[in-house]
Amino acid sequence: MNKVVSGAQEAINDIRDGMTLMLGGFGLCGLPEKTILALAESGIKDLTCISNNAGVDDFGIGLLLRNRQVKKMISSYVGENAEFERQLLSGELEVELIPQGTLATRCMAAGYGMPAIFTPAGIGTEVAEGKEIRNFNGKDYLMEMAFDADFAIVKAWKGDTMGNLVYRSTARNFNPVMAMAGKITIAEVEELVEPGELDPDHIHTPGIYVHRIFKGENYEKRIEQRTVRRLENKMI
């Protein structure tokens, strides 16, 4: 059950033009930055990317947008990114905006083997247009389908060679539910350890969901909004 590959290039070597990818992360936090760099160098195009956000101009999915590798984005919030806006307004890029909880739960449904979910998010809005509505206990719910992604690409803090994953702090976000949802799941980790080194009680994503794992080097972990308190106000 050794899932280790040599690096991002090997992990993505059978991703083809036109495929659908899930990419973990919330903004730039918990982003699979090494695999995205490899995709940006690969020339693979016409991708549909399911990710909560679309990166910034020179980091994250923004790199794929800059290379015109993305045909469609499925996200809940975009627009920290001038190139994204340009491609959207010129019609080069297709964008489907969906509620954040719906996005997460459509991933979860795929990972739990359920075809669809019912959520009240979007009832009475344009999100509901063309979708089936069911009433349960007097309240309306939209039927939303589980995602169907060729690959899920996630970032974890630690992983073992069997693909078991542990995330760190809010860099967890969409990564566990996307890891469960891909037909093939690629995990990049900061620390890669031998089986037995991770406490089974502390595993967030069991290795059964992970097909390829590699250790990324020199993580940049860029901060999107650096907000701080002044040091002189610190009580010692």
Place this chain on the structure above:
Amino acid sequence: MLDKEGIAKRIAKEVKDGYYVNLGIGIPTLVANYIPENIDVVLQSENGLLGMGPFPFEGEEDPDTTNAGKQTITKLPGSAVFDSAMSFGMIRAKKVNLTILGAMEVSENGDIANWKIPGKMVKGMGGAMDLVASAENIIVAMQHVNKAGESKLLPNCTLPLTGIKCVKKIVTELAVLDILPDGGFKLVERAPGVSVDDIKKATAGKLVVKGDVPEMAI
């Protein structure tokens, strides 16, 4: 008339001991600064955190610890981290007691519009549609009129909706208003120095005024 800090201070009085609270971006974020110290409140950030603390001190920023506005933050003792599906699970299951968010328009039956302006670049709804569809206790923090001087409290929203029949209370620079179950903005309190007439002029939807309307204490 209140400034943004004043609106935040007034809303903070609605936060009760034992509440789990989700604060939106903008004025709602400021509410955290005015929650009384003698009550126990846990802040939820929908990217997957309960127990959000203040910004880190300079040099202590952790790129792996951010809030739903992508800002660097800290975690308080007793915090819990979880994935995005569980985060919206607890919202949908009504475990979060109070949701405070901004709006572009609110209608007299509690509809809210806060995500899209036709003809302008649309950034997306983020978690707003999930929050307003499920939360039972929603307070809107906003200016009473827009930059063009037009009322944001309307008979019907004109902008694309975020959710329907969901807002319970609105706090603006002029007033505190409750949405009545059968429709209408009930004037509950006036901001200091603001008359009932001022509020009438700034409210396009049905305003319900009963008896003397007290001035808010902040």
